Amino acid sequence: MSSIRAIRGMNDILPDETPIWQFVEGVVHQLFSSYGYGQIRLPIVEQTELFQRSIGEVTDIVEKEMYTFRDRNDDSLTLRPEGTAGCVRAAIQNSLLVTPQRLWYCGPMFRYERPQKGRQRQFHQIGVEAFGIATPDMDAEVILLTARLWKLLGVADSVTLQLNSIGSLEARAVYREALVAYLEQHRDALDEDSQRRLTSNPLRILDSKDAGTQALLDGAPVLLDYLDEAAAADFTRLRELLDAAGVAYEINPRLVRGLDYYNNTVFEWVTDQLGAQGTVCAGGRYDGLVGQMGGKPTPGVGFAMGVERLVLLLEAAGVRPEIPAEADLYLVSFGEPAQCASLAAGENLRDAFPGLRIVQHNGGGSFKSQMKKADRSGARFALIWGEDELAAGTVTLKALRDTDKESLGQQSLPQAELEQTLRALLAQ
């Protein structure tokens, strides 16, 4: 019981789970590449100030969820809680802000929260950032990218797209005043959390889960009505493009995002199959962020998705990539000279059959136990070397699967014919 355990909320991903992760990662890699996006790999640790300046000082992420520490030089560093900030930093620092710049990244993120279904302290995000294009065709592109991803992953029926425009910073400030003014009149009808948010972050009241608060919001001013002409036109154009591409969406005027840097387009892909954490993918436009971080003012749009949530969603939808048996061939030997022959033959076979999974039996044991391991390995064939084979210069080839086929069974053949015989059998 005194053995060391993993940090709470930081989970091991075990061999029987990695195939589904690899499936997701493989699909993502190929898909992003097909849209012309290049991968960027970013540090996990950044200066604390990077996140304070980009995400927003008063967000929960910055206020209480960051893993922040001082290094030996007494610099304040933080384990990245999200990917966009670091990507923007890297784009500025490495002069990547040519137009257009299409990037994607993946990797672990860290937030100090209580773990629950679909949420852990170390979690993984896959994200996309497209810099340099301010027009809504780029918004449409990244959304199309996600829509195609759900199809490729087999979860398109499990997610719906929620879309909104939160306009410019200025428009939001005006709206914020109107919203607060309305809600102040009904302060007593608000739930406790929302009363608190009235001063700290009124826009977040819009996505309150409290039924009474939501009812109250039916009479509240609507953010979409406060958009300036340009933002409204962009939103209309985005909708036209999505309509043309056949991507269904639901306008959610109460959709606001948690991070301060968004403007205009915001969107979320949500599901009802993951318990309380319904957001699988979320993103939006952030035209002010690059300038705010000290780069040449450059518009941007992007999204991030939670890989753990995606994996849960695939499992809920019954998408299960086939977990391959651990071996194709299992090499059994009895006696030390025979093991030498087996080892050498195994190396030759790996030369002859690249990609074939050849597992050597190690650790000795009876023939019976070795054969049992051979069976459990899932291998199609066992190759057996013992005293008899060694004396005769042969090897025994035994089929472990499909043994009802008459052509398959056990045969003893000269070493020299092994490769040729195997080639024929494996081709079936």
Add this chain to the structure above:
RNA sequence: GUGGCCGUAGCUCAUCGGGUAGAGCACCGGAUUGUGGCUCCGGAGGUGGAGGGUUCGAGACCCUUCGGCCACCCCA
């Protein structure tokens, strides 16, 4: 940070105040001295999360603590 539920074998769970804590699966060995799967037989594996209390007696009741799950907050 707050709340609810839960910690018994590697895993899934019994036992619900009384003798040495059980089962299935998994694991190891044997039946078959060189042959897997099916069957049968056997074996190993637990300080009952930890600490304290009540009691003649606690895995079970009480308290504390640690851990897990779920939810709130917040978010991917």
